[in-house]
Amino acid sequence: MSSAAPAIVVKDLRKTYPGREGPVEAVRGLSLEVFTGECFGLLGPNGAGKTTTVEIMEGLNEPTSGQVEVLGMTWAKDEEALRRRIGVTLQETRLPDHATVLEMARLFRSFYPTGPDPMETLTRVALESKSGSIVETLSGGQQRRLSVALALVGDPDLLFFDEPTTGLDPQSRRQLWDVIRELQGRGRTTVLTTHYMDEAERLCDRVAIVDYGQVIAIGSPRELILKLGGEHIVEFAVVGATPPPEEFAGLASVQTSRTEADGYALTVSQAHKTIPDLLAKLSQDGLELARLTTRQASLEDVFVSLTGRHLRDNDEPAAAPVKRGRRGRQRSA
């Protein structure tokens, strides 16, 4: 896999949008490589710059600066050749309302030199019974599946899926995972963005965690989780008192300790050693346990350990923040 030429190379990518309240630095020096044949995930909170990055890779958005090479080519020189070799599912697709599902699939098939029968592609996303329906009459989830089918219909070498399963029911999500796995099995390269940690962990060979327009971590989900120093999370809460999290940092096999909602989360390497130690400490301190659970560490924990924030409930302003640590100028004279 790594011996083949990379499918995508991005170097020091920057994109600044003119915004009403001043320019928005959506992408701020982002670099990454996507290997041929892998499923690569871009993971990050709302406004991190994932869609902007993917749109630039897809040749649908102009970078402010930086280099982007796709399948050994560039959008400036090789647009026509590139279009025939990539398939795109946008985060929001507007399809012509009055065409039928099969007409759309045939139209997209005609853009490519090869590819499966359009009806076969519709079957892969479980839309065969809707082939004669007008696009306008499809549900949101069905439209999403149609846009996936349109990305598949030319059997491209490289596929982009921007939030492919957002808004899909669990069954359709799993179906789409199967589609992506099948593409992996046939050596196709896929790039996807997602908010779902479990999706990234299951599907992606490697992920880049993106925050404020930069890659803050890159690797296989397992590598990133192992870097936490512990693969298990012990979560607990105590009744009444709220000792600082550092109180628990010295327990057996604990790597990190943080407060979490109404309790604590400990990253540990050996939960069976931590738990007896924790129970002993609580009883020594006269504290009563309100709840205790253990689970496998996830990419969400990786994000929290890198940023101190959760991926899910991030509602900070999307634009690049003022750099922390440069407080000198804020002092009043």
Ligand SMILES: Nc1ncnc2c1ncn2[C@@H]1O[C@H](COP(=O)(O)OP(=O)(O)OP(=O)(O)O)[C@@H](O)[C@H]1O
């Ligand atoms: N056309 C535009 N004009 C101005 N600002 C934009 C434009 N498109 C995106 N932005 C801004 O750029 C930043 C990155 O947006 P982008 O859509 O790339 O993020 P994202 O990571 O895909 O987010 P989400 O998870 O919500 O899809 C955001 O602050 C967004 O408001």
Ligand SMILES: [Mg+2]
């Ligand atoms: Mg997006």
